[in-house]
Amino acid sequence: MRCSCALGRYIMATYVDILKSEFPEIDTEVFEYITGVLDSGGADFEDGEEVYDAIGGLLQGSSADCKNEDDIRDICQLMFDTLKLSNGHAGSKQVLLDAPVQLSQISAESGKSCVCWGNCTVDARKLEKAEAKLKQKQGRRNERDSQKTTSPLVLEEASASQASSKKDSRVDLSGKNRSYDIRIENFDVSFGERSLLQGAELSLSTGRRYGLIGRNGLGKTTLLKMLASRSLRVPAHITILHVEQEVAGDDTAALQSVLESDTVREGLLKEERLLNARIANGTAEGMETVRLSEIYAKLEEIEADKAPVTLTVEFSGGWRMRLALARALFPTNMLDVRAILWLENYLQTWQSTILVVSHDRNFLNAVVTDIIHLHSQRLESYRGDYENFVKTKEDRxxxxxxxxxxxxxxxxxxxxxxxxxxxxxxxxxxxxxxxxxxxxLPELKPLEKETEVTLKFPDNFEKLSPPVLQLDEVEFYYTPDQRLFTKLSVSADLESRICVVGENGAGKSTMLKLLMGELTPVNGIRQAHRNLKIGYFSQHHVDQLDLNVCSVELLLNKFPGRNEEEYRHQLGSYGITGELATRPVASLSGGQKSRVAFAQMTMPCPNFYILDEPTNHLDMETIEALAKALNKFKGGVVLVSHDERLIRLVCKELWVCEHGNVQRVEGGFDEYRDILQEQFRKEGYL
Incomplete structure (x- = not known):
């Protein structure tokens, strides 16, 4: 028989009251965890059993008087009742009853149609009807949700498998393997039901720098994640530093992500929190107080409190990438990676093995010693830089x-x-x-050729007489004490092919928003032709996409009134064809998301494009196609980019954004590169 243990007195108590009363010696961290679970997910519990499943085990271990399983289940049921009452009467105040009320006694009085709780009368029959309606309504909502595209929370996951010998495993576990070469044979990588690699082989020799290349969506990033997570067997003594494509913009303090990779600092801080909790709870022992003093001394020694408080969400894409690099390179601490040029020089002196995914052919030519080409679900290796790869591949x-x-x-x-x-x-x-x-005779297989990438920007519009777009003597700042631009004067027309370069934080993206009219100058004038129609590509273009729907639905929601074939044709113009168009946008690769963003941007047929870092996730073939499309386009183009290849192929003017202004560099990218080299020499980076 279950023990009632006067639980009735908790009918109007909160679950916090019940927890404190029934488990007075509960550990502070366990208490905070349980209340956190109930506070954040209380509305999601269907009954007391679900509460028991979530926290029953923790309560069992926190019971000083050895409550049995039935007692714990009763307590969980009561906490569920308080949660339901709280959710049903959000404005009412919960109070602890002076006298116990036995639940068993109430339930036994079968003829009653209502139960009085404090000053609130609840009709039991009406309550049952309301709950039935609520469940019916929830069922219809769930049915509608199930018909929609899958949420990112339940997206397919990547997995890897490989054939490995017992001998290799024994050598690895014994610690006798001191080689820093990596050789992984006969492995598969998949993403959900899609096979990315089959029977592949990967060999990385220590000290060499490998560039991993291939079309968007074939699995380059997934392969790196499989290596970093050791889903593919890498010798245990080899340390893997994984730099992701981009640090997500959130409320994490700037450089906190860097500091978190310092395991010593993080371990000390975690131990400090645990000991402080035990001291506050009165359960700490004498030696633990001494240990806390040692921790404080060590934290002071390593200056653990010096982390800046800027939020990563406030950083541009370039600075988020710097944080990602800083995480991987800690504690080498060469964190001020101001430009790709600096990174090229730095990585050339890196002593360990590097496997980098990059679509910047100039960067690959400057940095890598080998190319690994991912295509047709396999990996092929080439000695030399990217240009050598292109030549060797053509010969093959x-x-x-x-x-x-x-x-x-x-x-x-x-x-x-x-x-x-x-x-x-x-x-x-x-x-x-x-x-x-x-x-x-062996099976005759035709030559495998990758399909050519083509992009097209529609240009069925009338010519606009200049001036088309200009800023005249513009002054702008976000705060008066930090003026970003003073007397900024620039202009562009439908013939313009302008590239804007400069250090991250210099104001390139801000200048683009001033040109578009998204920001209003503090002083000065923005002038735009009355028929000017701007298409904008953000460096954080993913933020502009609804990731929970498929690409077809995304365009339908943005531009309603057309048939599905038109949306598919628009997406197909940017390489999003077949089943790609019906997959959740969240499941697409970075490059594929960029193509969806291009399809969305060009749908209204703008006559002027402002592109902020459009090549960030594009493969080299798509970058080439983008350059060709921009050159054929009859409208104006202003773009921010650090991709040397795109700049050389497209731009007729080069603007350098720095020191509160924008200056035109007559010598183009070559002159700008020389300027950067000289700056780095003066600052001692080269």
């Missing part, structure tokens, strides 16, 4: 094509003989011999 393709043609002609020659003498009795033996020879 030519050789494969010649081999294919030779095999095809040989087969045709045999087949002609067979067809000619198939019914000639005198040649029957020879025909049979040729047939057997044909069967033994």
């Amino acid at each position: 393709l030519k050789n494969q094509q010649r081999e294919y043609e030779a095999q095809f002609q040989y087969r045709e020659h045999i087949q002609v003989f067979i067809d000619r003498f198939r019914y000639n009795a005198n040649r029957a033996a020879q025909v049979q011999s040729k047939l057997k020879l044909l069967e033994k």
